[in-house]
Amino acid sequence: MEKVYANMTGGGPVSVYVEDGRITRVRPLQVPEEDFPKPWVIKGSDGKSYSPPKAFRLSPPVHGERNRVYSEDRILYPMKRVDWDPNGERHPENRGISGYERISWEEAVKLVGSEIQRVQNTYGEAALTGMTSSHHNWGIVGYKLGPYHRFMHMLHYTPIYDNPDSWEGWHWGATHTYGFHWRLGMPEQFDLLEDALQNTEMIVFWSNDPDSTRGTYSGQESHIWRVWLKEKGVKCVFIDPLYNYTNAVMDGTWLPPRPGSDTALAMAIAYVWITEETYDKKYIARRTVGFEKFRDYILGDEDFPKTPEWAEEESGIPARKIRALAREWAKKRTCLSSGCRGGQGSACRTAYGTEWARMMVLLQAMQGYGKPGVSIWGTTMGAPASYKWFPGYAEPAGQMGRSDVAKNKICFSNPTKQRLFRLTLPDAILNGHDWFRGEGFCGATLEQQFTENNYPMETKVHMFYRYGGSFMGTMSDTSKWVKMYQSPELECVVNQDCWFSSETNMADIILPACTNFERNDLGEWATCGGYTTMAHIGNNWRVIVRQQKAIEPLGESKSDYEILRLIAAYLGREEEFTEGNTEDDWARLFFESSEIAKDGDITWEEFNRKGYYIVPCPEDRKSTPSMRWFYEEREADTPDPGNIPRKNGHPEKLGTYTGLIEFEAQSLLENLPDDKERPPVPHFIPSWEGYKSEMWYKYPLQMISPHPRFSFHTHYDKHESWLDEIPMHRIMKNGYPYWIVRINEKDAKARGLKDGDLAELYNDRGRVICCVSVTARVPAGTIHSYGCTAKYDPLEPGKADSVDRGGCVNLLTAGTLLSKNAPGMTPNSCLIEIRKWEGEC
């Protein structure tokens, strides 16, 4: 007998079909037509009415969730590393080499619990640290920021700050230009679909491939918007070293700059506008500060004029094309699409990526940012929607350790003051000390970015409780993670996950978690809340799902909440951890806290029975296009509850010191006036690892490794074997699915490489084997290989300098930060060489 359950994923809502206790199929959430509320309608400037189809468009790999749930990579039993003896030799040097033995849950809980006690009693509470990866599952109750944070803060652990890894330059740079630090530097996106359909004449996609990165969690909901815009005749230009997938369908003009030259290109555009006086002078005068200093820098008062000819030399884009683009941009109502949420893109993850992100904001400021049709819009968010509040995992109100639904908001009472930082964690462990700036995600104030951290402050850490394990493929210079894991400083490493991932077999104890298809939860599609409030505007429909357990947990796996409850019980702290709540109790508490429940739109009982609720879009809603208020010199009317100036009684201001767009950033002038790498006025600074840098003469190929297309971060890759059959994702060679490196015909020929060859990508940091795709989609000198492989497969396991054949190109990228005071990652400033792989695999 077939049963159907509702669930939610990081790429859309699904119906899960189950027969005899096994999932048979996973389809987009099946909703009868009469259950759809009235769709929104946008009147386009072409007179057409645009409305969404009554269907949900999932991220591609979500169609294969069944394959992922039953992956051979699932962790089914608790395990212990065979040569790790907590009462004797621990052999940290064998992490990544030695095998595992199955142990019972009772043993596992005792081992983890007693190690926590021993380490904290010996060194102090702060000697326990840990961190999670992101987004492998969906659901408010089960998500990492719920039970895991509640548990770890309860134990007073040393938290490890995340770095804003997908939008570094915007976080550390653009915030000082236009504020929005409460959005971590990414701009508002409200009602920009309507604005584009009504006003925009041209879209400049700059370092943006929304058909691949998909507005993060909204599946493929926005694809049809771009098709509408294309068929409506909106001109598209793509500035990207890769001829990307969005361009493939939008058929725009392709301008491929040398990686890392984007700032030069942007400055040359500003040069054309300044010298031809084709910028919005009224806006500059009334809505910005510091333009004169910027103008003087562009015109060359300090060094040389930033002419299109100069930018041609840096970027390889002919000066006449730069001039033509600048002129058209000034003439037409132009939307700048610089990253999938408006402010992201691989260009912001390059050396001094802060400068590019700041330039993106300043270019639009010169054209009247906020004017109808003149926006910074990723093309993936901004559908009309209801703004009723429903909790998201990334905001305190959606986290069981911070929300008012908890009696004890444990996460706020952790007395441990010291912090570690993800990007420099291996250095901190290996060197025994660390210094870094900032507080990870700096969403409260601009000043948070300037905080100085010294480690150790309380005690060095000796136990690492890792949840998930994807960093080999996602962080930079990642062979140092292997070295870190093999350090005797880490006396105990735990890894809790659903699947074996790239770091799992570096652990001493492995705990099997189940997926959100094997437990109950609830969640709204794409709603993360907090820094990206109202993220459901990336969807055509607002869908809230009661995530229903479809099958029993596989093997002996358990929900994360249950695993942590067992360990808490061992530590005698079960009541403190659970407050007597089951997972369903928490789910109901979160549901009842929402405006949807408080307004009586749907009862818990009905929601529970039906499995979903589609929130209607109010017919009388008022459109509030992002930044229009600022352009029109009004108070902010956008539904962003995080808006800090508004909270402080200044709704007419941006979040900068002056409340205006700052060509000369006052926050930088005041706090770090002598910083030459992120000066108050944005500067072009040649990369330490770029075109014609010292290293370029030895390693002349510039590699970019943007976010991937067929997986989300590392998720789905490796665990969803069906993806291995898609030759745009991996290429099967001798029965092994290799990661793809894309190389221009000229570069391939010079190295004797042809399509389908195995090749070794190398520099002084690492060696990775990939399968060659010879293509005109990258110009000569540029190499493309996606970041975020889930597979780390060293030919010599446990050796940090081993050749990898899983496709971990981040073994090659530099650990160097954006600049001294801007601690972001820079994987797209990477020089390599390639040669044919002649060895055995």
Place this chain on the structure above:
Amino acid sequence: MARYSIAVDVSRCDGCGSCWIACKDEYCLNDHLPTSVQTPMMGQTWLTLKEIEQGENWKIKMDYIPVMCQHCENPKCAEGAPEGAVYKREDGIVIIDPVKAKGCKDLVDKCPYGVIYWNEQAQVAQKCTMCAHMLDNGEKTTRCVESCPTQAIFFGDLDDPNSPISKFIAERGGSDQFGPYRPEEGTKPRILYKELPQVFAAGEVLLADKKNDCCEGAKVVIKNVATGETRETATDFFGDFEFKFLTKGAEYEITCSYEGYKPQSVRMVLDRAKDLGQVVLEKA
């Protein structure tokens, strides 16, 4: 009786692979008798996307063609097959009977589209059934069509003007705009495609005395030398022009002109998509 088909607007397909994966989800390890038995987890891809990259320099185009069983009027796989092993239903769906076709491995190589797979365990040749079991169960769509985010692919009854496929075709200029994939195979496929990629010619016009600026608005005419057929366009603000949907192997003459300048013509055989590079016009 319905006349089922699938229609694809290739210009809308961005190669996301949703259809490919959704198809795997429906058939791997799932029996749908009488129309199909379960396929193994790996090795069979009933629907694939053919990626076609064309062009050179910075004038590139990429297209994706979803390729599955074409449900031909004259299916090659049926030729010489045992009685009832391969049959065409009244609604047009071609089915390889998983019982009667047992052991017929030769079906795999008969298909000119390469979309039939051999199931070693079940000893049967397998391919797309247009989700016949779902349709027979009252559903109105196929898994591939259900999954498509850009509405590039539609399903339905060609004889019903209100079916999604009929509306889709009508909105796109009618059935004249659609045709089969690789008609030269002569099997009369049921699946319909619009804007299957063809070769293109692109280039840039420059004025000899104004090389620092792009030349917008230059007139460009292309003539098929054999047929005399001409098309005209103008350069965009980048000075670029392109002509899509040209005939591979045909000889073309491209003439660029701009007022006050001497026109220039280039002749070439389009054995592949070409970027002519810069066409520089001298002052008249």
